[in-house]
Amino acid sequence: MTAGATTRKVLSDAQITELLGLMTGADSVELKLTVPESHQASTVSALGIDPLQAQIRQVFFFDTPELTLSNHGVVVRARRVQAKGDDSVVKLRPVVPHELPAALRKSASFGVEVDAMPGGFVCSASMKGAPAKTDVRSTVLGGAPLRRLFSKEQRAFFASHAPEGLALDDLAILGPIFVLKVRLQPKELGRRLVGEAWLYPDGSRILELSTKCAPSEAFQVAAEARAFLAGRGIDLSGDQETKTRKALDVFAKPLRAAAAPGA
Template sequence: MVTSTTGPVVTAEMEEIAPALTREQLAELLTLLEGSDSVELKVTVPSTERRSTAEHLGMDVMDAEIRQVVFFDTPDLRLNKAGVVVRARRIQHRAGDSVVKLRPVDPAHLAGKLRHAAGFGVEVDALPGGFVCSGRMKAKVEDDLLRKVFAGEKPVHKLFTKHQRALYEEHAPDGLGLDDLAALGPINILKLKFEPEGYPRPLVAELWFYPDGGEILELSTKCAPGDAFAVTAETKEYLLAHGVDLDAPQQTKTRTALAYFAGR
């Protein structure tokens, strides 16, 4: 990453790697990367190309792990509109987790105490043509408790630590407690972490099954912020060579889920 006394410098190479972004967007991205802990590069695969993509990348569904996600919000998505995402996740044969996420965030404006709190991290999610920076506080949760909350047998706040609850209360709309939120879900997921031949890092494939029969297949990989452009170039080249259409319309898993459950 190139910097100067006046801030990050956008290079011609960066513009070539991310041609869909303007110079202003690239400068913003560089600033966000400087204050982030990690970067996740994502791309969603069109439904017509899922089978061929799985074959070209050597994905074996029998190695996939079953997961189940529930989001918590009001039917009119008041929480999401305030920039807060609350979710919990069950994971096959082991403990799951809960997350309170702020999105978008500017790392430079986060309080130092929060920035260094246990379980808190800042990550940039980058898709073809866009990016968003989020801060999230994550905690492990035993599966039995997750199952009971998902079934409505235990209150929602039981899934979250006191630090997560404090973060929620600071950023949620006034008067909207965790136990006021509706459970939006569950959504069943297959997650596969694999090492495709000819690609020097692990890839993750997630296939989300929505209740209306819709599906989203997302491919992703993580890297350090300082490696973001190099890994992006490397990943683009590999995926294009294996038939993945990076110009296809992109979908986000969370937004699609919330849109489906809103008002139901």
């Protein structure tokens, strides 16, 4: 989804060429738009979103107080999902699809996706799993080893990309973030649209709208989604925020402050 016509952020020719190359090797594309807080209420109304239909999610990130993993392009996360169960992921970004090992691409738990938003994009590789020997809640509350939330494949993927000497069990718990997720099927759009409201402990929130598609149809879907949202009067020109980075910053800052000399 791109921004509105008057302030729309436009990719350069070099960026478009890079994006096309990444999509060629990706499994999917997710088009994303974050809505400014000042326009979130009107967006909810324009799309006819019913908050009582939302699925509740509780998201935990794991990193050091200095965000060592994030600064190395690694994201480690676990979630509790209402009426669905727990899951976990180890994500690496940015990546270049054709540079990834062939053995990884063959894994059913591994995927490569391009996230595209107004004025930018990033390609990521994710190793997904579901805790088999424990659950997220008891692990974070009981202080059990974090590695138990991740599969053998996930632990190997983490070890291959995390800074040397940093283990899963060394990470701090950053969270939880409460998330409300709704799925919409607007007739005019002809495809599913997802809305996620991320509620941060500092009182701020991010509302993200997204839709997934095959790489081959990304530009067509982006144009259709932009037209649909603009037709509903939704602001497409706001600055884009990253849900994950904001969550990491919100929770890591007090940990750093507590560890500072004289704290």
